[in-house]
Amino acid sequence: MDIIKKITRRSFIKKAIITLVSLELVYVFVNLLKKGGETKVSSNLFAAGDIDLFEKGRVYPFSTERFYLSRLDDGGFLAISTKCTHLGCTVQFKNSDNKFLCPCHASAFNKHGEVLAPPATSALDLYNITIENGEIFVDTATPVKRAKYNSSQITYA
Numbered sequence: 001m002d003i004i005k006k007i008t009r010r011s012f013i014k015k016a017i018i019t020l021v022s023l024e025l026v027y028v029f030v031n032l033l034k035k036g037g038e039t040k041v042s043s044n045l046f047a048a049g050d051i052d053l054f055e056k057g058r059v060y061p062f063s064t065e066r067f068y069l070s071r072l073d074d075g076g077f078l079a080i081s082t083k084c085t086h087l088g089c090t091v092q093f094k095n096s097d098n099k100f101l102c103p104c105h106a107s108a109f110n111k112h113g114e115v116l117a118p119p120a121t122s123a124l125d126l127y128n129i130t131i132e133n134g135e136i137f138v139d140t141a142t143p144v145k146r147a148k149y150n151s152s153q154i155t156y157a
């Protein structure tokens, strides 16, 4: 009778250890899959359209994607975030004034996203642009912060 109890205990302990090790391996495997998935979501390319759709010197809203596509006088492009760099309100481009205005505290920005009037102190964020076969793609996943505008931020076809 005593021998049967020992075998049962040994068997139970062995199964418990195997179960714990298996659960640990499943946990590690699931976490590896999660981390792999996170690194794949690093870009979200939005097809804005063919470059010929956009006239030089004009600014086009993409409200649902929360950016403006600014085509500069020299033909280059900037994808400018609608989020004000002061406290995050949504800026709007006023064609009549040729600038972005923030309705919350009256900051103003030019077509390059540079600050024209405070309280904002940094230029509007940008989104990276790629142009393939004449079509514009804007990566809306990650806004690029910047203190000021410089010409290296412009994308050309």
Ligand code: FES
Residues within 6 Å of the ligand: 084, 085, 086, 087, 088, 089, 102, 103, 104, 105, 106, 107, 118, 119, 120
């Ligand atoms: S949030 Fe835009 S000026 Fe304050």
